[in-house]
Amino acid sequence: MSEHIVSRFDEELKDLARRIAEMGGLAERQVDHAMTALTRLDTTLARSVIDDDRRLDLLQHEAEEMAILTIARRQPMAMDLREIVGAIRISNDLERVGDLAKNIAKRVIALEGQFQSPKLLRGVEHIAELSLAQLKNVLDAYATRDLEQATEVRDRDGEVDAMYTSLFRELLTYMMEDPRNIGFCAHLLFCAKNIERIGDHATNIAETVHYVVTGELQLDERVKQDASSTTTVAFEG
């Protein structure tokens, strides 16, 4: 490639990276706001989360288009190709994180005026803190191409899953104790699941960082500790 083309290519890569960074910041903020809206049952904040999701969808489409056009125009070498493929994958994950935050926000609106007991929210807050930390850490790992930090995120996904499994049991127990909790807890079950899935996306991003840096895929190796799909809670009424 001539110097001129190289510098245009570098410009495109930088532009793509900026877009992913913007998406990362926005996704983090959306999750944070959705959780604040949930714990304070703040429907105004919930509505702003719902509205702001469009921005993430748009950025994702733009990032994907930009990435594909860069590949088509520049025929990049393997290392640069990995960078671009990594950007596409991460923008997909961040867009889905945004969808999950939006879904939590929608449930905040559903919960308005329902019977609710603050203790029911405590477990959800807990898992949300961990998932959000995972998301922040993996975005840092991506920004600095820090393989060690990415591996740490991937290794800690089991904690999120284990926390979710125990929360699933806990919420079912509350439902059995007092049927007035059922409506509230059903929505909290989905919020908890959404938060667990945000953790999964953090892990996907960690695997993408690994792929970008090393060129290796990490298929089938992940240890799944989310046992909630196979969890039985006996009725003890």
Added chain:
Amino acid sequence: MSEHIVSRFDEELKDLARRIAEMGGLAERQVDHAMTALTRLDTTLARSVIDDDRRLDLLQHEAEEMAILTIARRQPMAMDLREIVGAIRISNDLERVGDLAKNIAKRVIALEGQFQSPKLLRGVEHIAELSLAQLKNVLDAYATRDLEQATEVRDRDGEVDAMYTSLFRELLTYMMEDPRNIGFCAHLLFCAKNIERIGDHATNIAETVHYVVTGELQLDERVKQDASSTTTVAFEG
């Protein structure tokens, strides 16, 4: 492009299309088997769905890699580029459909030996039939590049969503009527949600067909009728 290169390129496109067709068939079968496993509470079949999901994950990674390399090597024109980008998007959706089928299968295993009433399953069967039909139709639409059929799938997504919202209410009502239903119904809530999301992926694929054929994106237009996230069910105990 020379004739030689053109024919190699056509070969690559056909190869990619074959892989997507294989993924489509497999995803359909996985959803079908997961639902049969659920309605018959057949844990053997459920386990085979869980095992077979790896094949879809692998195919998706291969399709993505093949697509990206084709773009990088051949610098395709706009129309061909859309074909390839479409294939990447559809393979992503199909891989996620497979994950949702796998999650239903996992819940079948959790439901073994639990208190269960067959009437609880009826609504879930119903929505599954519709979602599976949506998936079949959109894969047909993709295979034949049938814009009309794709639009029909997109338009019918509201039916899936509306059915899910009423099923959500119904399952909550069963939980309130008899706390012994809570464990079973909690898993069914997630199964129903998974099925509704399979319908969403069918709609995504319909939008991709539209994009491949026309070059236009269909952002922000979709009418969302899934009101379950904002549905309140009062306790009437």
